[in-house]
Amino acid sequence: xxxxxxxxxxxxxxxxxxxxxxxxxxxxxxxxxxxxxxxxxxxxxxxxxxxxxxxxxxxxxxxxxxxxxxxxxxxxxxxxxxxxxxxxxxxxxxxxxxxxxxxxxxxxxxxxxxxxxxxxxxxxxxxxxxxxxxxxxxxxxxxxxxxxxxxxxxxxxxxxxxxxxxxxxxxxxxxxxxxxxxxxxxxxxxxxxxxxxxxxxxxxxxxxxxxxxxxxxxxxxxxxxxxxxxxxxxxxxxxxxxxxxxxxxxxxxxxxxxxxxxxxxxxxxxxxxxxxxxxxxxxxxxxxxxxxxxxxxxxxxxxxxxxxxxxxxxxxxxxxxxxxxxxxxxxxxxxxxxxxxxxxxxxxxxxxxxxxxxxxxxxxxxxxxxxxxxxxxxxxxxxxxxxxxxxxxxxxxxxxxxxxxxxxxxxxxxxxxxxxxxxxxxxxxxxxxxxxxxxxxxxxxxxxxxxxxxxxxxxxxxxxxxxxxxxxxxxxxxxxxxxxxxxxxxxxxxxxxxxxx
Amino acid sequence: xxxxxxxxxxxxxxxxxxxxxxxxxxxxxxxxxxxxxxxxxxxxxxxxxxxxxxxxxxxxxxxxxxxxxxxxxxxxxxxxxxxxxxxxxxxxxxxxxxxxxxxxxxxxxxxxxxxxxxxxxxxxxxxx
Numbered sequence: 001x002x003x004x005x006x007x008x009x010x011x012x013x014x015x016x017x018x019x020x021x022x023x024x025x026x027x028x029x030x031x032x033x034x035x036x037x038x039x040x041x042x043x044x045x046x047x048x049x050x051x052x053x054x055x056x057x058x059x060x061x062x063x064x065x066x067x068x069x070x071x072x073x074x075x076x077x078x079x080x081x082x083x084x085x086x087x088x089x090x091x092x093x094x095x096x097x098x099x100x101x102x103x104x105x106x107x108x109x110x111x112x113x114x115x116x117x118x119x120x121x122x123x124x125x126x127x128x129x130x131x132x133x134x135x136x137x138x139x140x141x142x143x144x145x146x147x148x149x150x151x152x153x154x155x156x157x158x159x160x161x162x163x164x165x166x167x168x169x170x171x172x173x174x175x176x177x178x179x180x181x182x183x184x185x186x187x188x189x190x191x192x193x194x195x196x197x198x199x200x201x202x203x204x205x206x207x208x209x210x211x212x213x214x215x216x217x218x219x220x221x222x223x224x225x226x227x228x229x230x231x232x233x234x235x236x237x238x239x240x241x242x243x244x245x246x247x248x249x250x251x252x253x254x255x256x257x258x259x260x261x262x263x264x265x266x267x268x269x270x271x272x273x274x275x276x277x278x279x280x281x282x283x284x285x286x287x288x289x290x291x292x293x294x295x296x297x298x299x300x301x302x303x304x305x306x307x308x309x310x311x312x313x314x315x316x317x318x319x320x321x322x323x324x325x326x327x328x329x330x331x332x333x334x335x336x337x338x339x340x341x342x343x344x345x346x347x348x349x350x351x352x353x354x355x356x357x358x359x360x361x362x363x364x365x366x367x368x369x370x371x372x373x374x375x376x377x378x379x380x381x382x383x384x385x386x387x388x389x390x391x392x393x394x395x396x397x398x399x400x401x402x403x404x405x406x407x408x409x410x411x412x413x414x415x416x417x418x419x420x421x422x423x424x425x426x427x428x429x430x431x432x433x434x435x436x437x438x439x440x441x442x443x444x445x446x447x448x449x450x451x452x453x454x455x456x457x458x459x460x461x462x463x464x465x466x467x468x469x470x471x472x473x474x475x476x477x478x479x480x481x482x483x484x485x486x487x488x489x490x491x492x493x494x495x496x497x498x499x500x501x
Numbered sequence: 502x503x504x505x506x507x508x509x510x511x512x513x514x515x516x517x518x519x520x521x522x523x524x525x526x527x528x529x530x531x532x533x534x535x536x537x538x539x540x541x542x543x544x545x546x547x548x549x550x551x552x553x554x555x556x557x558x559x560x561x562x563x564x565x566x567x568x569x570x571x572x573x574x575x576x577x578x579x580x581x582x583x584x585x586x587x588x589x590x591x592x593x594x595x596x597x598x599x600x601x602x603x604x605x606x607x608x609x610x611x612x613x614x615x616x617x618x619x620x621x622x623x624x625x626x627x628x629x
Contacts, residue, residue, distance in 0.1 A: 007615060007617065007620060007622075007623055008620070008621070008622045008623070009622055009623050009624050010593070010622045010623065010624030010625065010626065011624065012622065013621065013622045015574075015575055016574075016575075016622070016626055019574075019626070021626055024574065027570070027571060027572065027573060027574055027626070028534065028536055028570045028571070028572075028573040028574070028583060028625075028626070029570060029625075030570060030571075031568050031569055031570060032570065032571050033569075036514075036518050039511075039514060039515050039518055040515065040518040040519055040522050044511060044515075045515075048508045048511060052508060107539075107540070107576075110538075110539060111538055111540075111571060111572045114538045114539060114571045114572065115538060115570065115571020115572055116571065144539075146538075146539050146542070147539075160503060161503070161505070161506050161511075162504070162505020162506045163506065163511075165505065167505070168505075169505075169506060169507060169508050169511065170507050170508065265577075266575060266577055266578070267576050267577040268540075268572075268574050268575045268576040268577060268578075269572065269574045269576070270574070
């Protein structure tokens with residue numbers, strides 16, 4: 001008799017077992033369009049506590065104790081940010097929730113808005129009370145229609161219950177939230193650019209100071225917090241700042257949500273305590289690399305982050321450790337790359353994105369990224385020289401240091417980190433005119449291994465350029481003159497007979 | 502529009518919702534949650550939800566509570582669905598389509614037998 005294997009339990013599934021949910025504490029458990037579902041759990045429990053039992057100073061103190069740092073990217077301590085705005089002179093103040101998630105491949109904010117909209121609203125009302133703001137702006141990118149709809153439903157429901165509006169819960173504190181749809185510009189991750197966009201101007205940054213806490217939207221003191229930051233707030237007030245600070249590393253407390261994507265078996269949203277190693281995230285939670293391929297790098301922090309190689313996989317993720325490794329935390333994007341990714345091409349790709357998203361206001365960013373992209377394109381197309389490599393290495397730190405905002409300030413990261421860890425690949429492109437990963441079309445040729453080829457005709461039919469010759473059960477051949485290097489033959493071959501040389 | 506809640510009103514509402522939720526859990530046979538974030542919907546969660554709702558109608562299973570939630574986290578295995586029966590831990594199912602959702606519904610939600618073929622795992626996530 002064969003014994004049935006025991007059914008897998010959640011704690012046996014590494015994807016779930018290693019996660020610790022604070023931001024995503026209600027995931028899968030509530031209907032986001034029903035405020036009652038949220039209330040029936042621990043929803044709107046922190047709110048009366050904050051509004052009636054705590055002074056704004058006490059709330060700020062609690063958030064300072066939690067050592068929560070802004071989850072949008074820069075990692076500035078949230079309590080300190082609130083205190084600056086609280087202390088800024090002025091009657092009218094504003095709170096902005098930045099839900100303009102702009103990094104490609106990241107979707108943690110979208111998921112929180114869609115799954116637990118009231119957690120964000122509750123966090124906003126509390127933050128408003130702490131900084132002394134009676135109005136909040138929810139800035140959501142227009143590419144998130146479902147999140148926009150669910151947030152609007154949530155706002156309407158909270159208003160109907162009197163949890164938003166005037167004199168909330170009889171506390172005397174009033175707070176209203178207005179939704180503004182963003183046009184999806186990456187540069188609006190920069191606070192001053194976001195403010196410009198809220199005011200109806202083009203999303204371009206301006207020099208700081210003045211900081212938004214002194215002069216923000218329409219000149220009023222403004223605090224900008226990210227979705228994930230605000231969603232933590234109710235939990236921190238309910239359970240205490242010390243509880244939150246008990247998780248994490250010395251400088252980075254609490255948990256962080258990562259969007260785990262790319263060449264990894266399990267893609268999705270991962271919330272782990274700060275200090276969890278990249279190896280645990282990629283190999284245990286993510287399940288490792290599919291199709292038996294080898295891990296090459298993980299890009300942390302979005303397009304302006306950096307590539308971290310295999311040798312640093314035991315790095316505990318926190319703000320300082322990632323920065324030291326040449327990457328950034330950013331808002332928590334992790335893109336896994338395997339041996340089929342060319343690191344020069346990856347750097348070129350990210351620089352291309354940043355080139356298009358640069359607002360063009362300052363020269364180092366506008367021209368610098370353009371030149372770096374040109375050089376990288378030359379490398380990938382087989383025109384690279386050692387002089388260009390030297391120029392690239394000179395240019396990258398200049399763009400980093402001289403740009404007006406964080407877009408240019410971090411734009412060199414993909415270049416610098418790949419140069420630091422994958423210099424061999426650059427050298428192969430420049431000196432040997434070779435792409436070791438077999439990605440850069442100008443540097444590769446496709447050949448058929450006649451020993452492995454069974455003559456099945458599959459690649460011949462797949463080839464859009466009719467570059468493959470050879471009859472049934474006879475070894476096929478690729479005509480390099482006609483080949484467009486699309487890789488269709490390699491993908492279609494069932495016998496691993498198409499090689500990249 | 503209802504009158505704005507007071508602190509006491511909010512406390513009472515919470516108590517009432519919890520009591521109602523508990524009473525409902527006692528009264529129903531099963532609760533089925535279809536996870537409908539953008540990722541789930543893109544992978545076909547709407548078809549899954551429609552299939553489940555059709556099952557409820559066909560079987561006149563008024564004691565099965567069908568609800569939705571946001572993303573369950575494991576985007577690459579969407580569409581996902583959770584089935585909870587009174588007195589036993591919930592089960593998460595992954596990689597569903599309309600046909601598989603019907604199988605899960607018939608086997609687990611109605612029959613109380615876990616549909617092993619589509620099971621991801623049993624249990625719910627830690628939130629302590």
